[in-house]
Amino acid sequence: MPGNRPPIDERALIVVDMQGDFMPGGALPCVRGNEILDGIQAAMSSGEYGHIVATQDWHPAGHISFASSHGHHQPFEVIELYGEPQTLWPDHCVRATSGAVLDTRLDWSLANIIIRKGSDPRVDSYSAFRDNLGPKGTRPSTGLAGWLDERGVTEVSVCGLAREVCVLWTAEDALKAGFTTRFLWPLTRPVSFDSDAATYQRLEHCGIAIVDTASMDSPD
Ligand code: VGL
Ligand code: ZN
Secondary structure, eight states: OTTOOOOGGGEEEEEEOOBGGGSTTSSSOOTTGGGGHHHHHHHHTSSOOSEEEEEEEOBOTTOTTBGGGGSSOOTTOEEEETTEEEEOBOSOOBTTSGGGSBOTTSOGGGOSEEEEEOOSTTOOOOSSSBOOOOTTSOOOBOSHHHHHHHTTOOEEEEEEEOIIIIIHHHHHHHHHTTOEEEEEEEEEEOSOGGGHHHHHHHHHHHTOEEEOOTTSOOOO
């Protein structure tokens, strides 16, 4: 129930993919992604969360999610990969490049664990919990659900970039893993606002709490 929260040591905050390439001017920018920096820093340092998890999109050059790896396709085209739709992206978050660095305006010393994802050249990875569907029909786990379970976490709050991609998939997997899940809507930004209605519907449909508190006053 909203308002009926567990104790702080049972709460985790997951900060998804706050990296240069998802910021304005980056390779795969979210709309005004910089606007959520202050709110995320406030959430991280609020003392309201007993555990802070960060994720970092971390692709090898030539990753299968890059349009440039497929020759005849353009960024944002959708192809079929392993029987599922795969959006092809501009090259982004290539490991050890400047665009992959976690935004230095946030204090990452507050994070208890940083999960790098998308390192398998053959499969994309949106969620903090597991890869997208891969060549053998498997979705290898990142180990995050176990990490949270071992620490007694029961409630997960998600924020970061991009609202309709990695934050959404992370929230859906958190719920599937059995955590009460909160989506801090004003502390996310999408690649495109066109996706917002569909994202909202998906969250409502599966029972993820969409948090839009007065302290997070932006309607975006
Ligand atoms: C993301 C597209 C491709 C994200 C990552 O962080 O939302 N989106 N890779
Ligand atoms: Zn990516």
